[in-house]
Amino acid sequence: MPNSINRPRGTIDVLPGEVEKWRYVEESFRRICREYGYAEIRTPVFEYTELFDRGVGDTTDIVEKEMYTFLDRSERSLSLRPEGTAPIARAYVEDKLFSGPLPVKVYYLGPMFRYDRPQAGRYRQFHQLGVEVFGSCAPAIDAEVAAMAMDFCRRFGLKLDLHINSVGCSACRPVMRERLYAGLKTRLEDLCNDCYMRWTKNPLRILDCKIKRCREMAEEAVAGFNFLCPECADHFRETLGYLDALNVAYIVDPCLVRGLDYYTRTAFEIMAPGAGAQRSVGGGGRYDGLVEMFGGPPTPGIGYAMGLERFLLVMQEQGLTVPDSGRLDVYLVTAEKDLEGKALGLLQELRANGIRADKDYTGRSMKAQLKQAGKSGAPYVVILGGDELGKGRVALKDMLSGRQTEVPLADLTARLLSQGHDSKHEPSLLAR
RNA sequence: GUGGAUGUAGCUCAGAUGGUUAGAGCACCAGAUUGUGGCUCUGGGGGUCGUGGGUUCAAAUCCCAUCUUCCACCCCA
Numbered sequence: 456m457p458n459s460i461n462r463p464r465g466t467i468d469v470l471p472g473e474v475e476k477w478r479y480v481e482e483s484f485r486r487i488c489r490e491y492g493y494a495e496i497r498t499p500v501f502e503y504t505e506l507f508d509r510g511v512g513d514t515t516d517i518v519e520k521e522m523y524t525f526l527d528r529s530e531r532s533l534s535l536r537p538e539g540t541a542p543i544a545r546a547y548v549e550d551k552l553f554s555g556p557l558p559v560k561v562y563y564l565g566p567m568f569r570y571d572r573p574q575a576g577r578y579r580q581f582h583q584l585g586v587e588v589f590g591s592c593a594p595a596i597d598a599e600v601a602a603m604a605m606d607f608c609r610r611f612g613l614k615l616d617l618h619i620n621s622v623g624c625s626a627c628r629p630v631m632r633e634r635l636y637a638g639l640k641t642r643l644e645d646l647c648n649d650c651y652m653r654w655t656k657n658p659l660r661i662l663d664c665k666i667k668r669c670r671e672m673a674e675e676a677v678a679g680f681n682f683l684c685p686e687c688a689d690h691f692r693e694t695l696g697y698l699d700a701l702n703v704a705y706i707v708d709p710c711l712v713r714g715l716d717y718y719t720r721t722a723f724e725i726m727a728p729g730a731g732a733q734r735s736v737g738g739g740g741r742y743d744g745l746v747e748m749f750g751g752p753p754t755p756g757i758g759y760a761m762g763l764e765r766f767l768l769v770m771q772e773q774g775l776t777v778p779d780s781g782r783l784d785v786y787l788v789t790a791e792k793d794l795e796g797k798a799l800g801l802l803q804e805l806r807a808n809g810i811r812a813d814k815d816y817t818g819r820s821m822k823a824q825l826k827q828a829g830k831s832g833a834p835y836v837v838i839l840g841g842d843e844l845g846k847g848r849v850a851l852k853d854m855l856s857g858r859q860t861e862v863p864l865a866d867l868t869a870r871l872l873s874q875g876h877d878s879k880h881e882p883s884l885l886a887r
Numbered sequence: 888g889u890g891g892a893u894g895u896a897g898c899u900c901a902g903a904u905g906g907u908u909a910g911a912g913c914a915c916c917a918g919a920u921u922g923u924g925g926c927u928c929u930g931g932g933g934g935u936c937g938u939g940g941g942u943u944c945a946a947a948u949c950c951c952a953u954c955u956u957c958c959a960c961c962c963c964a
Contacts, residue, residue, distance in 0.1 A: 464954080516962050574959095575956090660962095830924085836924080859923080
């Protein structure tokens with residue numbers, strides 16, 4: 456296609472046929488959130504850049520090399536949101552959500568932007584579904600938040616693993632960090648290039664390097680691995696206990712260190728089993744210092760976010776489908792051209808009664824109209840013809856059996872509502 | 888950001904060593920006697936071979952650049 460304009464790299468068009476899956480997942484998410492007592496919140500898709508510099512951390516990959524940052528007309532630096540937690544923590548403070556009863560439980564869904572190198576399941580504009588809870592540091596909420604994420608996946612029949620870890624708090628994490636930093640200082644030349652970078656930015660990540668030697672060196676450096684302070688250790692132990700009580704299986708993964716600076720204590724990640732490229736479907740954790748950092752009262756927080764595109768990808772991999780809700784109920788066919796006006800009127804009447812109805816608008820032959828009707832998936836066809844119309848009737852054809860009956864025009868709507876409409880369609884989940 | 892692949896009709900792909908009007912299947916559209924779909928048959932439309940340069944008498948086929956997608960890494964959703 457010469458001279459055509461394409462969508463920007465790393466973005467996608469969600470086309471009819473695909474978008475129904477999106478809506479299904481989105482609406483299911485809204486529903487489970489309501490069941491768990493969350494209210495929806497919407498924040499801007501762009502924010503002042505400082506929000507992410509401070510909130511996410513200016514040494515993180517997200518801020519260092521993945522942000523869509525630009526100057527507006529008054530030279531303020533804005534950034535497209537790369538994630539949802541920092542903006543919501545900002546709103547929590549700015550809109551004084553802490554003045555109501557605690558905890559505050561909110562959910563969100565929408566586009567996020569990261570200037571990454573695109574790949575299957577990794578886009579520059581992608582979509583997240585997430586929740587945040589402010590004002591509770593109880594291990595029970597940690598467990599419930601993780602359990603809710605797994606519950607959501609399980610409702611779809613997805614088989615996913617919950618990996619969980621505690622990254623400690625502002626008291627004990629720096630100790631661990633310092634141990635690693637100091638312990639590796641004399642052996643820097645033995646680390647791989649990536650780990651050399653990690654050593655300055657986030658030494659904890661060295662524990663998770665692909666290269667065995669880096670891992671071994673890191674483990675030697677922290678020989679006494681039990682770095683969690685007693686409070687954090689208790690918190691973690693209780694969280695796991697509640698997960699057990701909820702019958703949620705998990706994998707304790709000491710190497711799980713999430714990349715965003717704000718995480719404290721509980722960190723978890725939901726992974727698709729097997730070796731796929733983008734295995735991480737979602738992740739979350741606790742961020743007890745974030746609200747305070749934005750100038751709010753000291754408030755613990757915890758949340759998670761799932762990637763909609765990855766969720767859909769895993770659904771496809773695991774052979775899961777969603778109910779089809781896009782079909783028509785009725786396709787209207789005209790036998791003669793001069794019935795067009797009559798047909799349009801009848802269509803409107805059907806639609807006014809909540810029946811999904813459509814017809815051909817390209818002047819096709821009757822035969823071709825029937826063909827279109829077949830493709831539309833409509834279980835019923837109404838045929839408008841001079842012969843029947845003379846008797847005040849129309850033909851009603853059942854497309855599955857091929858059987859056809861004559862129905863008085865006056866009874867058509869009631870007839871369709873009683874047979875086709877309810878029984879042939881799965882009740883639409885979107886309607887609720 | 889690093890390394891490596893890829894790009895031919897709407898889709899999936901053929902098109903050895905460069906050579907006349909670029910093909911198939913599926914999809915799409917239209918027919919197969921009077922007003923009737925899904926099967927079958929017949930016919931048809933549709934591609935400046937991702938884009939832009941270059942080499943050559945001649946390029947979808949060779950070279951360069953660029954874009955896209957994909958894979959690995961970094962990291963993450």
